Amino acid sequence: MTLSVPSARAVDLRVERVDDVLERVERSLHVHLDRNSLVRKRRSIGARTQRDTWVRIERRSLARVGRQGWDGIECAEALRGITKPAWHAGVAWRDAEDAVMWRADETALLPGEPIGSSVVAVAPELSDVWWETLSASLDALAEQRTNRIATPDTESVTQELVIETIRGVFPDSFDMTVKHWRPAHADVNWANMTAPEFCLFDWEDWGMAPRGLDAASLWGASLAVPALAERVRAERRHDFESREGKLMTLFVCAKILGPYAHPEDPRLEPARSMAERLVKDLQAG
Template identity: 70%
Template sequence: MTLRSVDLRMEPVEAVLNRVERFLGVNLDQETVVRKRRSLGSHTDRATWVRIERRGLDRIGVQGGDGTASAEALFGIAKPAWLAGVAWRDETEPVMWRADETELLPGAPVGSAVVAEDPQLSEEWWAALNASLDALAAQHTNRIATADIETLTQELVTGTIQSVFPGFDMPVVEWRPAHADFNWANMTAPVFCVFDWEDWGMAPCGLDAASLWGASLAVPALADRIRSERRDDLESRDGKLMTLFVAAKILGPYADPDDPRLGAARETAERVVKELQTS
């Protein structure tokens, strides 16, 4: 059976919401329901948050569909605690639905995934980000991270880079746990907390730092701050590869000609290619 392309912002979801309420024994606050393309979210009557995801069965083999729950085993990371979860197979499509209940976030998301102005974050915020990324990288998992719903493999890294720099071919050496969707929409301020752990798993060293750098290129001072804070990640061999990987996604075949990050991404990518080829 072919998986139907669905945008949950456009689909009727009342039956799904009702099922989640029955399974988890909560009442969802209909006034707070947030609809995204592949997920839904809502406050509950017990001061928690429920996130509901629609995921094709073809993605369960790699990820298991339990990212938020499995991330509860990670330690030393500022993230909302996982409280309960439920999953079921759709009766009519090759799809799994999963709902996870977590603590409420300590603040609002910093911004959209890609920011256009400096969020003016405190030194305490940066310290908490660094502590969380360092703690995450020191752990291990059998999960494989996904980036934009694609499994992070050597082939994906090479293919993405070669879409902009044909012929460039360099293997990843070090793989470490990563959030894999590390952007400004998935972390809070003024208190740092990172959420949406659905895609986490093993990834090339430096992916999260490079991803946040790429989401900040429209604000040069912010991008520079990230490079300074995560210098060890981004100046490593694999960190440079991930910088190139992220830059290639910005510059690739589907690049937006009006994206203000294009110039900085191109300049950095060309420099990094030369550094890697001469190292």
């Protein structure tokens, strides 16, 4: 028998009253949150504390917590060789009135400002050292060991998801079996990295994924700036040239070109062009 999980009320934390949540976090973590520094997103809130740390608070439905839990930021503290904020403490609780969980994680402050929105329209100024640190961090991540499953957009990356996403846009027949799985951040984009000093943050969804997911995700977030997208491909060439890297690039293209595509998205044409090449490559074996 399959047990159903109750549905959670749809909430946008950008407009929801959260005073009681902030106060609970302050009591639990023994911090004072600077209300003037609040950064509010649809399902998370962040704020600076009086001891020069950062607290990220997330609301997630029980159905999306999954079997591995959702302690990604805490678990990422065990990772080595990766430039990321240090984790200090965390607290989680079940909402008394809704089918959701809340979690707060206290981490070190970022060494710089986030580069931009998740998808950029103007190329950021990044040094060669920045690119080298990005690649070193992704290479180190790929060598780690974990039982976690990556959950970008809170959805577990499985073989079935890869096939469903790609075939939903590209029904062509070719083998989509993923043979090489690696630990991935699962949300590498321009809003989750800092400059001029590189730092990769927001580790709540990291876990095992097909090789090349992170590289393909960053490439997709760069497509509106062709030179930037090419730099991403050049820096992570060994990922993109692998069979899984091609599948993950097609996976990202399918998300860009799928049913929710905006007709004025500047990424549409380059994604379509790349997808045509990849389908031919994958069909050829």
